[in-house]
Amino acid sequence: xQEVTQIPAALSVPExxxxxxxxxxxxxxxxxLQWFRQDPGKGLTSLLLIQSSQxxxxxxxxxxxLDKSSGRSTLYIAASQPGDSATYLCAAMTGANSKLTFxxxxxxxxxx
Amino acid sequence: DAGVxxxxxxxxxxxxxxxxxxxxxxSGHDYLFWYRQTMMRGLELLIYFNNxxxxxxxxxxxxxxxxxxxxxxxxxxxxxxxxxRDSAVYFCASxxxxxxxxxxxxxxxxxx
Numbered sequence: 001x002q003e004v005t006q007i008p009a010a011l012s013v014p015e016x017x018x019x020x021x022x023x024x025x026x027x028x029x030x031x032x033l034q035w036f037r038q039d040p041g042k043g044l045t046s047l048l049l050i051q052s053s054q055x056x057x058x059x060x061x062x063x064x065x066l067d068k069s070s071g072r073s074t075l076y077i078a079a080s081q082p083g084d085s086a087t088y089l090c091a092a093m094t095g096a097n098s099k100l101t102f103x104x105x106x107x108x109x110x111x112x
Numbered sequence: 113d114a115g116v117x118x119x120x121x122x123x124x125x126x127x128x129x130x131x132x133x134x135x136x137x138x139s140g141h142d143y144l145f146w147y148r149q150t151m152m153r154g155l156e157l158l159i160y161f162n163n164x165x166x167x168x169x170x171x172x173x174x175x176x177x178x179x180x181x182x183x184x185x186x187x188x189x190x191x192x193x194x195x196x197r198d199s200a201v202y203f204c205a206s207x208x209x210x211x212x213x214x215x216x217x218x219x220x221x222x223x224x
Binding site for chain 2: 031032034036042043044045046049089091093098099100101102103104105
């Protein structure tokens with residue numbers, strides 16, 4: 001059974017810092033790895049999707065990497081801004097069956 | 113596009129009552145997912161449909177939960193009878209081909 005872990009549960013940084021959010025998964029036979037953002041009281045917004053054959057994906061100030069062999073993914077946020085404050089969840093799709101296993105998320109606070 | 117629409121946004125009910133949550137997926141999306149999010153367990157997949165057919169309901173916690181998708185533009189998740197431990201935020205998500213998922217705003221359910 002796939003398990004996805006995100007540590008720490010919360011992170012507070014000053015504006016402008018470059019930061020890395022970590023995600024680990026137990027079953028390396030993943031189909032893809034996805035990162036989502038969740039704002040308080042809202043649904044999830046898809047940020048990046050990395051296929052199992054890829055090593056990374058980039059969107060603006062966000063870069064996500066995937067290392068299947070070690071069971072790890074990282075989300076890199078460059079030049080963080082207060083508007084980046086949210087909870088970031090990673091999710092692993094194990095097999096082409098559309099089922100996502102989510103981590104519990106990292107709540108990020110970027111201080112002005 | 114209005115995105116995934118869920119109703120109601122908030123539901124407060126008493127133990128033993130029937131609860132029906134509703135979802136309208138994005139037009140043209142063939143996949144529909146129901147998730148439950150709690151602080152303790154995080155985000156869990158309950159059931160998903162492909163072309164209105166339930167594909168995997170292994171996440172449905174017990175027989176009190178049922179889900180239907182009578183057509184491509186509507187799905188319901190029903191809890192009967194409801195219990196306090198069912199209190200959670202329930203999300204519906206849709207996807208055009210099963211990988212990138214688009215989430216609705218969620219229904220916050222409180223069972224007293």
